[in-house]
Amino acid sequence: MARESFGIGPVRVRAGTSRNLELPITRLVTGADVVLPVRVFHGREDGPTVWIDAAIHGDEVVGVEVVRQVLAGLDPKTLRGTLIAVPIVNVLGFMAGDRYLPDRRDLNRSFPGSRRGSLASRIAHLFMEEVVAKCEVGIDLHTGADRRSNLPQIRADLDDPKTHALATAFAAPVMLHAKIRDGSLRHAARERGATVLLYEGGENLRLDEYAVEPAVTGVRRVLAALDMVDLPDDPDHPASVECRASGWVRARRTGILDLDAHLGQQVTDGERLGALVDVWGRTLRAVYANRTGIVIGRTEAPLVNSGDAIVHIGS
Known part of the structure; x- marks a missing residue:
């Protein structure tokens, strides 16, 4: 039997296909629509539903390139399960090259959000209902804050066995046991039962290759660990240094x-x-x-x- 189509927003994505869609956020004063860009890869075979997102902070561009390269190597005809990709979550901040939203709110302190709250709260609510609620696993891509650079690393609850296993599969140079902050995507998604890896690497407003390549490889390894894709033989690589x-x-x-x-x-x-x-x-x-x-x-x-x-x- 053919796998059932996948519903998100106003559309349904047929098994074995991918589709781009736009989820409405708000309007500019010019009347132009601001939308959340989403791409769904819905595999022919059953498997987990996973999301990958970037640019929750509008000045963090490394993750946008990571998403692009990951999707370029995917084929929905051979994918097992479903991948939801959101390359730019904070669209308004991204257009301005600004970490925050126009009202200076930090989107990553606004989850799970509210349908009738602030702009940040509404974006958070939209993301939770249309993306997180449909997924078992998420990978949230970040970079260092203003004028700070980060070694490629996974930050996660390493005391949780499933999270630890996926962080190990990602194989970033470092995996750091990190406390969960109230209002963050990681906190809100975990409350919904999702397993979340937060990737940090590079500097804001830069496409640092040393941060892009490990993230692309790491995401692919996680998808392989979840049996969603087949990877060619992965050459030996150093295990992550675990920091507590x-x-x-x-x-x-x-x-x-x-x-x-x-x-x-x-x-x-x-x-x-x-x-x-x-x-x-x-x-x-x-x-x-x-x-x-x-x-x-x-x-x-x-x-x-x-x-x-x-x-x-x-x-």
């Missing part, structure tokens, strides 16, 4: 940052990572690691104030 905690080294003085630490570097507690200098190059204060671990994030800002986060170390 992390913390930021903060500036002890205001100055110009001369940072030697790089992403992925193994450091020991008390190791010198760089220095804060004045305009003449005189050292004001050395920067030291506050724990033993691996550098999973760093600031890219040359000027820092006392108290600013400089280096993120996973232990």
